[in-house]
Amino acid sequence: MGTHFFRRITAISSMIGAIGLGSATLAEPQHGIAMYGEPALPPDFVALPYANPDAPKGGRIVTAEVGSFDSLNPHILKGSSPWALRFTAYESLMGRNWDEPFTLYGLLAESIEVPEDRSWVEFTLREEAEFSDGTPATVEDVMWSYETLGTEGHPRYRGGWDKVASMEQTGPRSIRFDFNVEDRELPLILGLRPILKKAQWEDEDFTESGLDTIPIGTAPYVVEDFEAGRYVSLRRNPDYWGRDLPFMQGQANLDEIRMEFFGDAQAMFEALKGGIINSHRETNADKWETQYDFPAVERGDIVKSVIPHQRPSGMIGFVMNTRRDAFADWRVRDAMIHAFNFEFINDAMTGGQQERITSYFSNSVLGMQPGPATGRVAEYLEPYKAELLPGAMEGYELPAGDGSARNRGNVRRAISLLEEAGYTIEDGVMTAPDGEPFTFEILLAQGSQENQAIIDLYTQALERLGIAAQVTVIDPAQHTERINNFDFDMAYYQRGLSLSPGNEQKLYFGAEAADQPGSRNLMGVKSTAVDGLIDAMLNAGSTEDFTAATRALDRVLTSGRYVIPVYQWNVSRIAHAKELTYPETIPIYGDWFTWQTDVWWWEEAE
Template sequence: MYGTPALPPDFVSLPYANAQAPKGGRIILGNTGGFDSLNPFVRRGTVPWQLRFLTHDSLMARSWDEPFTLYGLLAESVEVPEDRAWVEFTLREEARFSDGSPVTVEDVIWSYETLGTEGHPRYLSLWNQIDRIEATGPRSLRITFAEQNRELALIAGLRPILKKAQWEGQSFADAGLTTLPIGAGPYVIDSYEANRRVTLRRDPDYWGADVPVRRGTHNFDEIVLDFYADGAILFEAFKAGELSALREFDAQAWARDYDFPAAQRGEITKTEITNEKPSGMTGFAMNTRRPPLDDWRVRAALIHAFNFEYINDALTGGVQPRITSYFSGSDLAYAPGPAPEDEAALLAPFAADLPPGTLDGYALPQSDGSASNRRNLRKALKYLADAGFTVEEGVMTAPDGTQLRLELVLNKNNRNDQAIADIYAQGLERLGIALDIQRVDNAQFTARSNGFDFDMISFRRALSLSPGNEQRFYWGSEAATQDGSRNLPGIALPVVDAMIDAMLDATEPEDFTRAVRALDRVLTAGRYVIPFASFDRDRIAHIRQMKHPPTLPIYGDGPEYMPQAWWWED
């Protein structure tokens, strides 16, 4: 995106991959809930989330050690003009699907059009920004964009490529569980049992094993995905030796619960992985499409009623820092206090409509750590009074005489969120607010979040050091009304759209950073999410046979790191 890639043209492998890693071994990973589809590229159905990282290749691939940098995968070369009005890819002659057939320009063009018109909503935005896509040679194609957007050339390189011939005469969007999409990736689905298990087998004839971005990765011969009813049962399965690895997001549980017999015998290793990525946002999102959550004062009151210091101490031992903004913990985060002159200049045209505190400086409330949270509850009462609510016989009453009652939707497999919600409900009860906690399964949770059917909902949005067009899908006004979008709070502010545009239009890294910080400032001051603790490091407990390179990517853990860069060693 800016400057030149860090790796030279003749690089051997990615810095965090072991080019000499042995191939072999079988690992079992656990998921909660179930699945009724094995097509991760359409909206229909519940799919094992790991599939799209393992079974399909794209024209280019990320380096998780560099923001905004891609290297060739299916494409052996890429060409862009100075203004990035188009991008041209040339396919590798050796690129093959798992059935041995060649990956053609026709497959690529069909994949882009089909994903853009029938695929999951995450693919729609790019297609709407493409003017035309056309073959320019036997192994080359050009994508011309409909608007000026410097990141589109990179996004275009990351779409999964599917085999056109497989779908002739049948519906791509409505295909059932038995139709397995053919890909060109390192793994193929070997077998499955609906809602119970998926077995992935490493393709011994994988075409891209020696492509530099793939060398030393995808080393396990077999990856099994087992499904459990909930997180508690999954953890017991790990303790019993039925799973090979488990990611732990609770620092207190990490310190408390991993001293079981297998760990004492040295059969289990605890690995902590640092990262330099933004905190992202984890918490309870508030649906501004519904009153009274469309009033920032009500949202401010609900944030003040959330006694973070007490909850964090009770559930994590106070060892995890709080998320303070969407990009906190990184260079992209806005600095506390009033907006610097350069950020203020970007925001100035929207001054009349900015969330309170955007320019002057907004910070999350802090409590004294006691259970009472008296000072913040008093402030919450003041916000609610300003919004027209009154307390009548201990009940927070709206102007129409009804009690302020909110429904919070949780995934029943998330034990940590349930514990947080139970404590939070007690604080709201002291304000006379009723919190109805709905614990639902994976399928129901997905359906309710896709349809924005909630007052409040568990929310996790991971963010990267290279934010781009996906920010429109996360926070943009158009996405606020698009079913299935990730804009769960329903944010629809012209200033947010403008900051995303400024970020995408930037030609220098300094301009890009300034726009992201301004966006971060607006989103945080908008009080859309009640933030939890930050995942300041990644924690993986795993069998001792699972090994990883000593060099860590700046992004830390993720599916592109474990299992992709790990290997088996007795």
């Protein structure tokens, strides 16, 4: 790695000389950077708009997850680590304001500098920045982190690193990256990379770390205690270097963040009722209304809070792997969507109280609009018209059932689509074009009774089509391994999307990621339209173009029929200890990632 490392540091190409250095005079250090326009907060801001600078310190939050873990390194592909560690135990050069679509402010870095064309970016580290062990965070640590994550880390880091033409130290506390492609989001993407301590890994294999080595970071929380597969406890570092930063005012208020792990969702719910955990997100609207009448709620010890948001719905449902022959045909995928009796399932699972996801970016301004594509959206779609599936240009809506268990109309349409794809029904069995019975596996992780209940209803509907689907339920570690290797036919799928979609869309839906183990392109989509629209979105010169490109992408993905969508959550329902308190100002992203652990505080009852 050493030769490659120093080549990256010293290589300054002719392109950089012509573009990067030529635009240097247009740049100056700034306190923040927005994807479009200027940061909303001025250089002298005192706190994030949704944080309470006067919040007291103390208390604890105890949350729960279904599953287990066998690693405390969230930066590599190997193993399964608690998802929240990546966000609570590590910091980056810049920090995100969740009340703006995509704007960053200085965290480890005191400033960011970019030219108008964003062909390079330079960060200047704060002199006081240090790791949790008290040692300084240096440019050398930053450069090692970027190189190591980009070459040996999780695939999520590699796309951005491949676009770095050179990396060099430009001053005692400054580092500059020059890019080899046009991509306006890259300065922001690099600003969010976690920074690790180089010296910790001098005699260690970064890719093999598990429970024996906990990466050292600069964040206000450090892993204090854990039991493999059972719990992880993070404690607030009283000597945290950044406690006086304006960005951190009103953040990191709780003394302890504890994550408990349970075998299934019911056990998790019982843990809330029994006081083992003190905060729980409920995803079932009917359960929220009918089963939260236990003693702790009646006494007022547990409070029910509903948190709105303005972010996209994302996509939640059951993904079909197009790498498998059957699901390579869009008509088969369409038939599977028609066979999914959403109205009946929604009534059975939630009392019909939750709306269905209608597209990847539904519930937001970025979502596709009803009817035919018009205006700028149509212009973005036009070059790919020949490859688009029905509905992309004309308008696409998910099939609606009649609410009955039989779902006759949609079942007839599903059979018709399968016949168009060469399938036939022989003696009550759906037969594939190769003459074999059409069957496939639905892969689920242990612990989610709700998903299993949905699939039970779905397989009953498939039986009416003569399809005998096999449901395989395995432990979370095995499930993660199979998903990472795309070893499934159909599986549960959840993809959160933001108001500022960017380079991560290539990891989710890009052709290059389709064959890359560990990527999030689970459906295996390879589409020049998808790739081209992601590029158009990334390089949009205005908010209007960005919105139109995203709406066009939403049309292509949704009409691609890769996922069977279920219901959306346009609010968060959180049952929590009465002492856990949140600010009156809710960010536009609402309850998103670490909002709760970032800005909630413990307010002792009088």
